[in-house]
Amino acid sequence: MLHRIVGVTVRDVRFPTSSEQHGSDAMHSDPDYSAAYVVIDTDCGLKGFGLTFTLGKGTEIVVCAVEALAALVVGKSLQEIVNDFRGFYRLLTSDSQMRWLGPEKGVIHLATAAVLNAVWDLWAKAVGKVRALIVSCIDFRYITDVLTEEEALDMLEKAQEGKQQREEQMLKQGYPAYTTSCAWIGYSDQQLQQLCTDALKSGWTKFKVKVGADVEDDKRRCRLIRQMIGPNNTLMIDANQRWDVAEAIRWVSNLAEFKPLWIEEPTSPDDILGHAAISKALAPLGIGVATGEQCHNRVMFKQFLQASALQFVQIDSCRLGSVNENLAVLLMAHKFKVPVCPHAGGVGLCELVQHLILFDFICVSASLHNRMCEYVDHLHEHFASPVVIQDAHYMPPKDPGFSCEMLESSVKRHQFPEGEVWKMHK
Numbered sequence: 437m438l439h440r441i442v443g444v445t446v447r448d449v450r451f452p453t454s455s456e457q458h459g460s461d462a463m464h465s466d467p468d469y470s471a472a473y474v475v476i477d478t479d480c481g482l483k484g485f486g487l488t489f490t491l492g493k494g495t496e497i498v499v500c501a502v503e504a505l506a507a508l509v510v511g512k513s514l515q516e517i518v519n520d521f522r523g524f525y526r527l528l529t530s531d532s533q534m535r536w537l538g539p540e541k542g543v544i545h546l547a548t549a550a551v552l553n554a555v556w557d558l559w560a561k562a563v564g565k566v567r568a569l570i571v572s573c574i575d576f577r578y579i580t581d582v583l584t585e586e587e588a589l590d591m592l593e594k595a596q597e598g599k600q601q602r603e604e605q606m607l608k609q610g611y612p613a614y615t616t617s618c619a620w621i622g623y624s625d626q627q628l629q630q631l632c633t634d635a636l637k638s639g640w641t642k643f644k645v646k647v648g649a650d651v652e653d654d655k656r657r658c659r660l661i662r663q664m665i666g667p668n669n670t671l672m673i674d675a676n677q678r679w680d681v682a683e684a685i686r687w688v689s690n691l692a693e694f695k696p697l698w699i700e701e702p703t704s705p706d707d708i709l710g711h712a713a714i715s716k717a718l719a720p721l722g723i724g725v726a727t728g729e730q731c732h733n734r735v736m737f738k739q740f741l742q743a744s745a746l747q748f749v750q751i752d753s754c755r756l757g758s759v760n761e762n763l764a765v766l767l768m769a770h771k772f773k774v775p776v777c778p779h780a781g782g783v784g785l786c787e788l789v790q791h792l793i794l795f796d797f798i799c800v801s802a803s804l805h806n807r808m809c810e811y812v813d814h815l816h817e818h819f820a821s822p823v824v825i826q827d828a829h830y831m832p833p834k835d836p837g838f839s840c841e842m843l844e845s846s847v848k849r850h851q852f853p854e855g856e857v858w859k860m861h862k
């Protein structure tokens with residue numbers, strides 16, 4: 437069966453998470469976790485589901501961008517797409533008129549991610565399990581000075597050894613996770629304590645705390661968490677781009693006594709040399725720099741890696757151009773021996789990114805050293821195949837697909853502005 441694509445629909449779905457400060461940080465004080473939610477229809481009835489993550493307002497702009505890209509997709513068959521997936525990626529990212537809107541960044545790239553995520557979902561559903569020549573999905577344009585197709589093939593070939601055991605290991609133990617859900621910046625100390633107590637009881641050992649608005653608050657909150665989790669569990673801090681470079685170094689030095697493993701997004705996500713300066717200054721304190729949730733493409737990641745500007749690569753399934761571009765980043769990170777710890781603080785991100793990190797472990801890095809995947813405890817109930825967490829590990833998903841299909845009833849209720857939930861909010 438050809439699975440010819442006969443339609444692409446996109447909907448603006450928003451969850452009112454800001455009412456309880458879920459997801460809040462030093463720069464995004466009131467996020468309503470949202471998505472531009474894409475459904476691809478085929479002539480045989482099979483559907484592909486995809487999304488990209490947003491914070492509420494402006495989702496309608498991403499919806500428009502998806503509609504603009506849809507014209508490039510409708511009429512194609514799945515077979516012709518996956519026979520030349522690299523070409524299809526380039527068709528979406530390099531349309532001679534639309535590329536002016538990016539290229540490969542901003543709203544148009546978020547839209548590309550949503551569409552391609554749906555294509556991967558469709559592909560996986562059509563075949564049960566995707567068995568592809570990985571390199572043929574990657575657009576190596578702009579990164580061949582660091583990673584050629586031959587090198588990528590070679591890396592994947594080397595990682596064949598032990599693959600079976602790693603797959604079995606994952607099926608048994610799952611992939612290690614950390615939680616961000618105890619310490620959003622808008623949570624009270626009491627809430628923080630309660631959530632941390634519960635998380636410890638459920639087996640969590642790695643915790644991320646939002647910082648960056650007020651240094652005294654940060655000290656108090658980090659002290660509280662460190663006291664609760666003890667010296668052997670792991671603490672990370674995340675400033676969501678709040679500081680200038682010198683300020684970041686000063687502020688984080690002030691929090692060094694709480695022994696964070698990393699400071700995440702200390703400054704502008706575009707400031708590669710700034711991140712390099714912060715990395716250098718904090719290295720003697722044993723604190724690494726993590727970034728990536730707003731790193732908009734493989735070229736930026738390439739430079740971050742070249743400049744030793746990060747010590748933890750945080751890929752994002754909805755910011756980069758879907759699996760295709762994430763594969764390029766996983767391989768570059770492996771070449772530079774920098775661990776990948778995916779970003780998942782949003783709606784649907786946990787569902788998507790678990791696939792990428794399992795692939796990374798089984799087929800690329802073969803290592804769990806200093807690696808963990810983010811987990812947030814919100815909105816999973818709206819998904820058809822929600823993530824399964826056991827003892828603070830992601831258990832490999834069993835259903836074919838990319839796990840981002842939402843329940844139709846949830847989509848209807850949360851569609852903006854006409855869904856029931858938003859009518860009540862008015």
Ligand SMILES: C[C@H](O)[C@@H](O)[C@@H](O)[C@H](O)C(=O)O
Nearest residue numbers: 459460461464467616780781
């Ligand atoms: C607005 C969002 O919740 C962010 O705060 C979140 O993605 C965060 O940076 C994270 O690392 O999970």
Ligand SMILES: [Mg+2]
Nearest residue numbers: 674700701729
């Ligand atoms: Mg973050």
